[in-house]
Ligand SMILES: NC(=O)C1=CN([C@@H]2O[C@H](COP(=O)(O)OP(=O)(O)OC[C@H]3O[C@@H](n4cnc5c(N)ncnc54)[C@H](OP(=O)(O)O)[C@@H]3O)[C@@H](O)[C@H]2O)C=CC1
């Protein structure tokens with residue numbers, strides 16, 4: 385399997401600016417049944433994933449968004465209902481819409497509460513998250529806040545010690561400010577590999593590394609198609625990733641009032657791809673904590689990690705790719721660009 389973040393060959397590719405890509409995606413969303421606000425938020429999110437080389441959740445997802453909208457599974461015009469429920473708790477009913485517009489609608493109240501109380505929780509339910517999770521947390525750290533988010537997805541992961549899938553790929557994203565540097569951000573699926581990367585490997589006819597999944601008989605396989613066609617994924621790190629995935633189900637579904645990954649039935653909506661679940665965000669204002677500046681302490685930790693030989697922090701690859709994309713444009717292969725233009729009616 386090639387590196388998941390490395391799949392655009394420059395030979396047959398075109399370079400597009402971030403603005404041009406965002407505009408193109410916005411046109412696609414509007415054309416396939418979203419409000420202006422939903423199109424704006426989703427286009428910015430998806431273009432930023434492509435800009436940062438997060439290909440499993442960049443433009444690769446656009447046909448899935450479109451077929452989901454067409455199937456009627458998701459409401460592209462949903463208006464999120466924000467509820468101010470307690471000093472440190474905000475709830476949003478996304479109204480069977482996408483999760484990112486729900487976060488956008490609640491964001492200023494969440495930040496205000498976190499700054500007042502030191503910590504605030506945002507619980508989004510009735511929502512579809514089909515994207516990378518880091519764009520949801522990174523902006524908080526840019527404002528000096530610490531943020532943690534979890535979202536559950538659709539059943540495709542076998543809990544450690546079980547013999548059938550139950551959990552989603554259930555990512556966890558974390559962002560913390562640093563002094564004088566871009567925030568520390570990590571964002572990882574609790575499965576051994578994200579479902580999107582299995583789809584990309586299948587499309588490219590590549591085998592996966594060992595230990596990622598099982599076939600329909602529960603036997604280990606490195607064939608991505610066998611995983612997608614009746615097989616399943618495994619958690620990363622055995623019982624440890626499995627426990628984290630269970631935690632995500634509890635926080636993102638049980639605590640928000642959203643569906644568990646195994647609870648929804650999209651069989652009546654052929655073409656639907658997005659999981660109808662929940663998302664939890666916890667935002668902390670570190671200026672309320674005792675002691676030295678949190679950002680300075682982050683910096684000290686990073687210095688020490690580099691001091692013991694660490695070359696790459698989580699987020700470094702994305703930021704390096706972001707800088708390249710902003711300087712040289714975002715590379716898209718010709719076929720992908722043609723498909724996007726067709727979906728945009730251009
Ligand atoms: N919406 C949903 O329901 C779901 C979304 N996803 C998304 O899929 C995406 C991919 O997830 P996943 O495949 O697990 O991510 P990766 O395994 O590619 O990366 C996980 C994290 O580890 C960092 N990292 C990777 N390799 C190294 C290294 N050698 N040294 C230091 N840090 C490293 C990455 O930083 P960097 O980015 O800089 O490489 C990233 O922060 C995520 O954005 C996730 O949110 C996944 C599951 C479900």
Ligand SMILES: O=C(O)C1=NCCCC1
Nearest residue numbers: 514515537553578579580
């Ligand atoms: O890549 C994944 O895993 C997923 N991404 C979007 C939502 C479903 C799972």
